[in-house]
Amino acid sequence: MVLACEAPERAAAICSWCGEIAVLELAEAWSDHAFQFKTCCPAAHEDVCAGMAEDPAWARDLLRHLGAEVLLGHGLRRVADTGCGQLLLDWKLEVRPVSFARAADFVRRHHTHNAAPTAWRYGAAIVNGSTLLGVVMIGNPVARGLMGRGTLEVNRLCIRRDVPRTLAWNACSQLYGWAAREAEVRGFERIVTYTRADEEGGSLRAAGWNRDAQVRGRSWSSPTRPRTDRAPLIDKHRWSRALKPRHPVPQPAVLPAIMPLTLDAAA
Structure with missing residues (x-):
């Protein structure tokens, strides 16, 4: 998709490089975050690009002035430098709803070492403009000792690696916080x-979590219940965050102990 936008009307100025009327317009912008300027001469183009690379805040304000946010419908977070001489439009990250099927498929395609969960309680996706960056999947705790105690677990958080890393800056923290x-x-x-x-x-x-335990890597399989391990058997850190719910989840009632009925008792 190619879009075009011209700068707002302003008093004519003379380019110090070519001596003609200065021209600076946002000529094209693509859905892959790339963009292109139209200038009166190549020297002016190089000067603007160099200034944007040196001063990201000025670059962001310039693109806002040229109508990038209105044109593409997203809030501009910054102008990101890929480190290879390319500048990209880095939009403000947004957390959006996602279906379980789509989130699980995303994890299967992009997670480096874990499979997708078989169920969840809820989840979300995070996007940069129109680019889907990652997903988070939250469900019941896998460890038996944490079940039924008002606790949830982030079972998977996956950020894709086939987009420039600069576009995914802060995406993990936002998903953990959400x-x-x-x-x-x-x-x-x-x-x-x-x-x-x-x-x-x-x-x-960065999202307010604390590391509270180290868990030794071990297999889930046992002689009485053989299972196939779907993740690497390595040591892990457990992280947690205490919450302050307004309406706590009701705990299941504890049934009173019942003495077994025997023939003697019945008599």
Whole structure:
């Protein structure tokens, strides 16, 4: 998709490079975040591009002035530098609803070492403009000791790796933060997740999570219940975030102990 936009009317100025009337317009913008200027001469084009690379804040304000946000319908977060001499339109990230089927398919295609969960309680996607960056899937805790205690678990969080990393900046933190807030709204008191021991967890810390345990890697299979391990058997860190629900999830009633009926008791 190719779009075009001209700059708002302004007093004519003379280009210091070519001596003609200065021209600076947002000529084209594509859905892959690339864009192109129209200038009066090649030297002016190089000058503008160099200024944008040196001053991202000025670059963002310039593109807003040229109508990029109105043209494409997204809020501009910044102008991102890929490090290879290319500048991209980096839109404000948005968390959006996603179906279980689409989220599971995304995990199957993009997660590096884990399969998609077979069920969930809820989840969401995160987008940069029209680009789907990742998904988060939240369900019941896998560990038996955490079940039924007002706790949820982020079972999968997956960010695709086939887009420039600069466009996915802060995406993990936003998804972890959203998952915790949504769990709180639903009445849960705690949310947990696990990362590999060789991962730092900076996104979790930025979202207000704390590392509270180290879990030794082991197989889920046992002689009494043989199972196929679907994930690498490595040590992991458990992270959690305490929540303050307005309406706690009701706990199941504890049934009173009943003495077994015997023939002697019946007599």
